[in-house]
Amino acid sequence: MSQPTQPPLLLADVQKRVAQELERIAPVIDELGERFEAAGEQLALVGGPVRDAMLGRLQNDLDFTTSAHPDVTERLLKGWADAVWDLGRDFGTIGARKGEWQIEITTYRSEVYDATSRKPDVEYGDSLVGDLRRRDFTVNSMALTVPGRVLEDPYGGILDLAGRVLRTPGTPEESFSDDPLRMMRAARFSAQLGFEVAPEVVAAMTAMADRITIISAERVRDELVKLVLAPSPRRGLALLVETGLASYVLPELPALALERDEHHRHKDVYEHTLIVLEQSIELEQQRGHAPDFVSRFAALMHDVGKPRTRKFQDDGTVTFHHHDVVGAKLTRKRMKELRFSNDEIDAVADLVELHLRFHGYGAGEWTDSAVRRYVRDAGDQLERLHILTRADCTTRNKRKADRLRRTYDDLEARIARLSEEEELASIRPDLDGVQIMEILGIGPGRDVGAAYRFLLELRLDEGPKSPDEARDALLAWWAARD
Template sequence: MSEASAPHAADRRELTAAQRNAVAELLRVSPVADELGHRFVRAGHELHLVGGSVRDALLGRLGDDLDFCTDAHPDETLRIIKGWAESIWETGREFGTIGAQRDGLRLEITTFRAESYDQVTRNPVVEYGTNLDEDLKRRDFTINAMAVSLPDHRFTDPHGGLDDLSAKVIRTPGTPRESFGDDPLRMLRAARFAAQLRFAVHPDVHTAMSRMAADLDRITAERIRDEFTKLLCGDDPITGLRLLVDTGLAERFLPELTGLKLEIDEHAQHKDVYEHTLTVVENAVSYEEEGCDFILRMAALMHDVGKPATKAAAPDGRVSFHHHEVVGARLTKARMKALRYPKDVTAQVTALVALHLRFYGYGRGEWTDSAVRRYVADAGELLPRLHKLTRSDCTTRNRRKAAQLAADYDALEDRIARIAAEEDLARVRPDLDGNAIMELLGVPPGPVVGRAWKHLKEQRLEHGPLDRDAAEAELLRWARAEGLIA
């Protein structure tokens, strides 16, 4: 070692000692873990804080969920914590996991595992292990393969996880090929941790992800969905998304994202739609007020996926993507359905994709108050997100154009606020309700009432609020035109 590098090495050793002391201190001020450790030791068993809990403790971000492993089997774990835990659940028992709660902390205690996959089916074959080293070796990444024993606080790091944590690198305990062959979802987890922790994947890991991307097809849509959601909600989703595309993983479950690399954005010829989309996602993150807004981020990611199917070149060489928002909404709905997202989440993201172009053209002065009302009514509860998405979609490098778009949207928001102050735009409804319609027309509940209600709503959007007499006169005029009354 050279003299120049010696101080750096000394700093590294001091950092390691500080990190280890941080874990011990976190455990000291959280007596629940030590109490649990004492109970297991008295029963003749081991207990270790493991995985993400140790990683997060070292990073200074330990939350209320703690993960433990033990040589005790589930039945024995239940006997040890009975009467001590405030609540117990056994939903993960078939995988050797018992859950418990104590003093506001959620604890998951899992028997040492030596699970393996047959590399054909999607589910692991669970076998109980016999020691801590064997359990740590089977874990996905070195940064998740560290343990702190309880109650003595002994630190175990057989695969160099602490060094990788300091270097901010994602590496597997064994070879990446073996690790990903056992569980292909780990490839997606690598991208997720890159997004959450702002870490880089080791070159060997990147190579294996690229070569084994097709193995992701063995994994259920639900598991892929959960990992992808965590990735998109990471502190740095752009890094994770780039990794998915560069390794070919995105092609396995979100091919629309990869497809964007082929299309040129008509708003900014200096970059393709893929780069534009990543910038829109980044912009959307900056507009979040508190925590991750998955619906906004997903809409930003999908807003232009309809462009490849709608690309057209004019004789003068200009490229257009007419109605790409309509096609994009359809593709978004189908993709989110395939990934098993809840219907309400899918509907909201799809609506935002469909609406994201509505604003363009406002600056030409063509919008009436009626158009503004329809904009608000169509967005409904999504209006605040639509505001953010539309602003995020402005990625032009032309400062004058960017300033004009921002000013136009400021003007639209001011106009919405003015009209809202005069009318209840948050709940645009007909000026007569169903009961009033039935009474005035003398009809029972049924399709006629629905048609009348829809007509009056259109009048409300077009002309604003009507007083009672004007609303009744309009209803009677419509009914005569429909041949419902003489």
């Protein structure tokens, strides 16, 4: 699926949106500007909030830049803000809250990476224009001085915003040398805003892709999460692959572009994956869910085991046996390297490993026992598994697609019926450990665990039993062990 090109913005519309947003935030920005002005300091709303005001999407987070050093900023905020805190004094940033507004104020600064550094050297700057030049893209290099509300746009950000283009204030090589993470931010903003990335920026990203390796895994992870949660992640992911950045931050993705054999005996796995991601986002919205990283990343990673498992058969077919298991292992490895939490790693890897399970359902031949196991194995990822499994159908054969959809509808209906009857979400044996020890006359140990597992399997196979039925089954099993 190609990404739709959005029409340019009209400057008149931009000006109208800004006027509306400024009226909404006027009490905060004007009061704050007056406090700094009275102290002989400069203050300007800057970056994302200015850009988002022009797009009509300003949130409650306000970023400012100032001539004041952090100690002065902190003093000026106290007595005015509801709360003040140190967000990063070494980087010149003080945070505050005023009513519903979250505020960050950072001293004019410049920051430069050397060839091997993972952290910037920070120096305070002495002008607003100099501060704006160090920013990543021209659409983020605009400022609104307060309290006078004068727009400062020395690098043509408003024209680039109107044209929906991402450019850098200086040369892209200079910008990406200062902070290589900006290359990923280009992909992220493209996905978030639907903007095109200027050709010279793409060229610099391609030439300097290996520079991303000096950035910490945590910062790379955070940008990747924002990209995946964007309205059009395909746009940003395709840019990462095109420029070679993906080979460093998510190498499993470009690896999906398998070399096609001359007879085209298998799908383009890379293209299939991007379609599955898009379809999972559509289902996420249709089913009333907020943007969900775990669900989307599982869609992105669900077939990463295919390159390792591809086999050409004598009859001309291609197989990918066990790519679900291999893919889950690769997913765990990649997410650990990107410093994701254990809970996130477990959730995504489990979904990757389970994504083929439904295809054993056939036309509904599963027993109730098999349905219970499907629910048990999915655990709290069941709804995400529903979305991933449905999204994984990318066939152009309408009849086949309709059949798969109806079959999964049937499975979900059976799960709902059994859940209502048996509380599937909390399946456990009909007897607990204390009851098992009491009935068998034994103390804590391995035998209790074995008995518990037996009763759980019995519950999955045959559904819930009465206490007497469970007791009789347990005693029969115990007697048969001797």
